Amino acid sequence: MASYVADRKGVFGSGNVTLVDAGDAVQGNVMGTLTQGQALVDIMNATGYDYVIPGNHEFDYGMPQFNHLVGSANATYLSCNFTDKRPEVPTLMFAPYAIQDYPLADGSTARVAFVGVTTPATLTASSPKSFWRSDDDHTCVYGFCEDDTGAALAAAVQNAVDQARAAGADYVVLLAHLGQDGSPDIWRSDALAKRCRGIDVIIDGHSHQEYVQVMQDTEGKTSSSRKRARSSPAWVRSLSIRTAAPSPPARSPSRPRFCARPAKAAIPHTCRRRRSGAMPTCRMRNAVVRSYRNGVHSIKCRNPR
Known part of the structure; x- marks a missing residue:
């Protein structure tokens, strides 16, 4: 991840790259469980995350540990709907949004706001006792703008966007931890x-699926929603907001690599496919690229019969 971030900064400039996380960053593997998320926060600090939002699993280790992890993180936590209901008027636990300025080639600046939102299903999708007043009093003292219609959540998001x-x-x-499949x-x-x-892009988390959608808002304007499941081996993706800045320089095709996909269908042991410099799909076991010239890959089986 650190290498990828450094590469993007080398292409676009360090002031034009922002690293964000859409929740559930501190749970899901042995390292996170054994350290109650601390090791993963340390990795995120070393990588250079800018903005993160709490997902439902950020609360799996209890509220005291969650507060400790937030305090040890270098990134800024955002949420427009995570509230402390103990005061007479519920107050937000984090800033609802942050604005990042990106310099443009013509000397002007593009201002991008990142708004955070966490699914209200967190109250039951994590450890419920994290939100209780005490072990003896199961009254929830934290909330996520939950109601029976979704109007409270929409109002909280709209208020943050308007601000x-x-x-x-x-x-x-x-920056959303809402999901689609399996979510209310x-x-x-x-x-x-x-x-x-007023929302241009949604970077979504929570549901373990991948999708890219274009949707219309209440005014008929379109917004783009993107989600990539973390179970994929290449879940890291970059999102570019196009401005008047010049395009990055073209990069040469990647060096050919081994292809070890499982056999799905019988194809000749030697094949040549023109794919505009991209690695062709090979369905042979133990296949290796023998040569690469003028956009043409020559693929041969390691163990020809």
């Missing part, structure tokens, strides 16, 4: 997008 626009944001990116219909990211306005 960001009023503060001068040219673009609004919603009223709190899905696509349902939220249709109930709000």
Whole structure:
């Protein structure tokens, strides 16, 4: 990850790259479990994350540990709907948004707001006792703008988006831990997008699936929603907001690599495919690229019969 970030900064410039996380960063593997998330926060600090949002699993280790992890993180936590309900008027636990300035080639600046939102299903999708007043009093003292219609969540997001626009944001990116498949219909990211306005891009988490969607908001304007499942070996992706800045220089095709995909169908042991410099799909076991010239790959089986 650190290498990928460094590469992107080398291409676009360090001031034009922002690293974000859409929740559930501290749980899901042995390292996280044994250290209650601390080792993963240390890795994120070393990598250079800028903005993160709490997912439901950030609370698996209890509220005291969650607060400790937030305190040890270099990244800024954002959430427009995570509230402390103990005061007479519920207060937000984190800033609802942050604005990042990106310099453009013409000397002007593009202002991008990042708004955080966490699924209200967190109250039951994590350890419920994390939100209790005490072990003897199971009253929830924290909330996520939950209700029976989804209107409270949509209102919280819209309020944050409006504040960001009023503060001068040219673009609004919603960092969401909402999901789609398996999420309550009223709190899905696509349902939220249709109930709000002023959101340009949604980077979504929570559900373990991949999708890229274009949806219309309440004003009929389109916004893009992106989600890539972390179970994929290449879940890291870059998102570019196009401005007047010049395009990055073209990069040469990657060096050919071994292809070890399982056999699915019988094909000749030697094949040549022109794929505009891209690695062709090979369905042979133990296949190796023998040569690469003028956009043509020559593939041969390591163990020809």
